[in-house]
Amino acid sequence: MTRQNPYKFNIDQLSKKALDIRRDIIAMLVEAKSGHTGGPLGFADVATALFFNELVYDPKNPKWPDRDMWFYSFGHVTPIHYSALAEAGFFPLKDLMKFRKFDGHLQGHPSNLDSPGIEVSSGSLGQGLSIAFGVAYGSRMDGHPRRAYALMSDGEQQEGSIWEAVMSAGHYKLDNLCAVIDYNDIQIDGRIEDIMGIAPLADKYRAFRWHVIEIDGHDFKQILAAFEEARATKGKPTVILARTIMGRPISFMNDNYEWHGKPPTKDQGEKALVELGTSLQEWSTHLLNN
């Protein structure tokens, strides 16, 4: 099997898929009555580009030895992780309707022993980059073309363990390692710069010997170009700082930190899904039947 993304969607196809994924996120959260809404919606475009254009995997054979490996270090964004996995074919869409339920397999935070497409369980912040570092280091040791992706939040950059990993990846010049930061400037308690400032983040990574790419995380052209630039960058790991808007594009969630850790009510979900061109009834039925 060739090492390539199974979909290789163009920008039009990616936009359509990202819309479906956002609909999935809302419908599954309404059903779950618990979970995170804002972050998953904001990261939906980057995640769609990852799964439908960039990452190398086989959804029918999640343990395919030649696959890339990706790590959602910010485990709490499971709605985007799970909906992308389901849309990509790792498991049926109807499973999303049992998110966070006792009789479903989709844990509140990702669990590798419960769901396919998850390499390592996560949920405690600041751990994914080190795992990706280990994968990148070991792959280089084996002369394997695999790439390792660490997907992180901006708030998570406050964890000290992140900087241990940043330092070691720079030291070992791991150019098969790509980090992506969902830079929406929001964490649970408020604005990042009010809670615990991380700026200037690009300069910090550069000082730790990384290649830094700053993009608009909602512009597919920029997202795809960044992944291409990361692959072409030699002798350094790459971090993509994807500026995103939490809750986008739902009018009453956009850039509002109150939407970090709560699900929409049924009414709010209905409003959101109407904004996304469908209805709660229509999209829930679609999920349950697929």
Place this chain on the structure above:
Amino acid sequence: MPEMKKTREGFGRALVELGRSNPDIVALVGDLSDSTMVSFFAKEFPERFIQMGVAEQNMMNTAAGLSLLGKIPFLSTYGAFATCRCLDQIRVTVCYSDLNVKIGGAHGGISVGPDGATHQAMEEISMLRALPRMKVIVPCDFEETRKATHAAAEVWGPVYIRFGRENVPVVTTPETPFEFGKGLQLREGGDVALIACGVMVYEALEAADSLANKGIEARVINLHTVKPIDREIILRAAEDCGAIVTAEEHQINGGLGGAVAEVVVRGNPVPMELVAVDDRFGQSGAPDELMAAFGLKSRDIVAAVDRVIKRKLARVF
């Protein structure tokens, strides 16, 4: 005087042996190659050795990442740092995900000596034992540490092996059986059972000798695998001896003694005494001086036996 050898050397030698027979073995170290004796491996297999610097959290999860590729990573630093410093990584990434990561904890126990409390790992058995899927081995001497390291490579999943800094008495030979998860009876006796791990196995044997002079026959069990625990050997000891004394170079809270007690209270409640560090931090000093000051010598085991046998005879549980 018995022959003396370092347990950490058993770890270092075993890693090299494993490296020769299995190309998937990799070693990581946190700036302590010589102390952990991972330097032997680093010298012979530089391409499979990873220097991680002073960053234990990153080292733990790097090992996790390597394990996803089918490698068998052994990481090592002082036991206090290999566990407490990165317990969250061990819990969420390694244990919850059931990854094949092997942790070598050097400088276990008070016998570390002059470095003092910060470097004397005395809580990690208890902490790691609480984690589902974690296995904990506390070998008693050079040879047993070598065997435990080989066993760790064979058993799937997270394993912690504790070893020490100093030369310690040789208790086992290359021919002594070692089975992961199974205790080993070293001496027969029916008045009391002494169940020990690590360097306390030697102290228990010494105690049994002096008890024999007093007419007390003590059974001695080397319970090198603290988790999963060998229920059978413990319950047989409870049944046959009617009294148990545990001995470990660890806090009294939740270590080997606690693990044995959990089996005993549910299976066959007999009087027990626990020889361990009594809920306090260590300090600087010579290893032997500290073992004595912290109540970890054979005479402390003998005193515990006196207490437990009184309770046994009085049927006071």
